Amino acid sequence: MADQGDAPDYWDTSQKILVVLAHPDDPEFFCGATTARWVRAGHQVTYCVITCGDKGSKDLSISSDELCAIRQKEQRKAAQVLGVEQVIFLNYPDGYLIPDLKLRKDITRVIRSVRPDIMITCDPQTLFTQFGGLNHPDHRAAGQAALDAVFPAARDHLNFPELLQDEKLEPHIVREVWVSGTLVPDTILDVTDTWEIKITALYEHKSQIGDPEQLAERLHNRRTGDSTPENPRYEEKFRRLKLG
Numbered sequence: 001m002a003d004q005g006d007a008p009d010y011w012d013t014s015q016k017i018l019v020v021l022a023h024p025d026d027p028e029f030f031c032g033a034t035t036a037r038w039v040r041a042g043h044q045v046t047y048c049v050i051t052c053g054d055k056g057s058k059d060l061s062i063s064s065d066e067l068c069a070i071r072q073k074e075q076r077k078a079a080q081v082l083g084v085e086q087v088i089f090l091n092y093p094d095g096y097l098i099p100d101l102k103l104r105k106d107i108t109r110v111i112r113s114v115r116p117d118i119m120i121t122c123d124p125q126t127l128f129t130q131f132g133g134l135n136h137p138d139h140r141a142a143g144q145a146a147l148d149a150v151f152p153a154a155r156d157h158l159n160f161p162e163l164l165q166d167e168k169l170e171p172h173i174v175r176e177v178w179v180s181g182t183l184v185p186d187t188i189l190d191v192t193d194t195w196e197i198k199i200t201a202l203y204e205h206k207s208q209i210g211d212p213e214q215l216a217e218r219l220h221n222r223r224t225g226d227s228t229p230e231n232p233r234y235e236e237k238f239r240r241l242k243l244g
């Protein structure tokens with residue numbers, strides 16, 4: 001890999017990174033190439049996927065429970081492709097996510113257990129996406145709850161005190177949060193080297209992607225404006241918050 005000494009994610013030591021997003025397939029769509037880049041650089045990545053993704057089908061014969069099992073299996077395979085070590089599922093129903101105190105507590109528990117240096121989530125303020133669509137309400141709820149969990153709930157022991165008293169989960173400060181799916185990015189990673197592995201990981205979400213060739217074409221079309229089909233360059237963008 002090229003020298004990353006001046007890259008915004010250049011860290012001297014191996015980092016623990018926690019990705020908190022709403023649905024199976026979100027980690028790959030939002031930040032799969034970044035995850036692959038970080039795994040290659042020696043960092044440890046854990047996923048926390050909040051919902052089962054159990055509404056994501058047009059097949060009238062499939063139940064939510066069946067779909068949940070399929071999607072979690074697909075998510076584990078996609079994580080494996082990228083080298084993600086652990087996938088935690090919170091098993092909330094798809095489509096109905098609300099950033100309430102129960103969800104905040106569940107994410108706080110994950111943060112205090114995994115104890116990440118860096119957390120990735122998505123921007124709860126994105127109502128209309130950069131691609132001209134509507135952002136999924138679960139994405140907004142997941143981002144809101146994850147940010148509320150990181151600060152101040154994970155940090156301060158009097159927030160959800162039962163986590164410390166009953167579960168022995170000490171407070172934890174996440175040093176940086178990288179917010180994906182944002183319309184106001186301030187940090188851009190060149191992920192050209194890992195764009196193909198992102199697409200390969202997305203292929204594992206077979207129940208979601210339809211024609212894999214169309215997916216590949218769509219993702220190849222996301223090359224930067226200053227590159228060409230023969231010499232493409234790809235980026236993933238974040239808003240980066242330094243908290244600790």
Ligand SMILES: [Zn+2]
Pocket residue numbers: 022023025026136139
């Ligand atoms: Zn999603």
